[in-house]
Amino acid sequence: MRGPALSGVFLLLAGLAAAQEIPFPERRSGRDQMAPETRAMQADDEANPGMLWVLDGADLFARAPTPGAPACAACHEAGALRGVAARYPAWDEAEARPVDLEGRINLCRTRHQGAAPLPREGRDLLALTAYIANQSRGLPIAPPADSRLDPARATGRALFERPLGQLRFSCAGCHDAHWGRHLGAAPIPQGHPNGYPLYRLEWQGLGSLQRRLRNCLAGMRAEPFAPDSPEATALALYLMQRAAPLPVETPAVRP
């Protein structure tokens, strides 16, 4: 987000009363607000640059991380992970906490492959995540009805609605109360996580939901949450609940 262009709008939006959560039938993917050219790019697997990462992910999935260690494909049949991305973050028994899809992949690396976790936002983790999430493309987001996730979801919702950062601005102030309007030249989307990891033209690359949240938090002059921190996962949990039942679009394209 472009800082200076935002400041006028911040003044305008500051001090808004708490916004209402968007009702089910009014939920819209960020895709719907994009220019027709960008939508066409997302829809065509030959033009969607995110597919380059999906194909890299398929290779990584089939390859042993180190000689002698099992490949992901040794334990998970190709295609068997369809639907998984639609219901993450999810509870991990052993860790006794919610983990997002990237965190889940890294747990398999450390637990089942004896390998080091892959760095967040690195090409390999993005590729594996995109490959797995792409298998859920078209499926509705379906957060698990697991009461162990409830406290984190409540935390996520509170974070979403609370003023944050130096500008005392809330996520809800933009994404619940002002979606469909513009922030400078950019249309304000409802702020759904259904396309990640996605190819952002501004990034000229694929990025995770956490990277997107860092952009919004920086625009709010707020301290970004570290990926895999309890706050980041809580926010992701609430965003998934708030987005259901929009379909998974990975790899989406966004301006």
Next chain:
Amino acid sequence: MARALINMPKTAPAGSVIEIKTLISHPMETGYRPGPDGRLRPRDIITEFVCHYDGAEIFRAELSPASAANPYLTFTTLATASGTLRFTWSGDNGFSQSQDVALTVT
């Protein structure tokens, strides 16, 4: 090797126009952007793309630092005879990559 996606028909009637779409994974670093240490990142771009149809050049593009990352190029050609289309991208730091796709003309 950089990953490239080439989409074109495998077969085409003689004399028909076919559409070819190519997408390649490349950062297209402009040479004008500072890195995390404040210094300019050195330029690293694809400078040229060429397509040969059975050895004859049918399409060429020169790319500049203003081109987006992961360049996507589409063009058309006339299906004349069964043969091989060779796609070659080349650029900075010795980057060079070729990929062949067979076309059957009926």
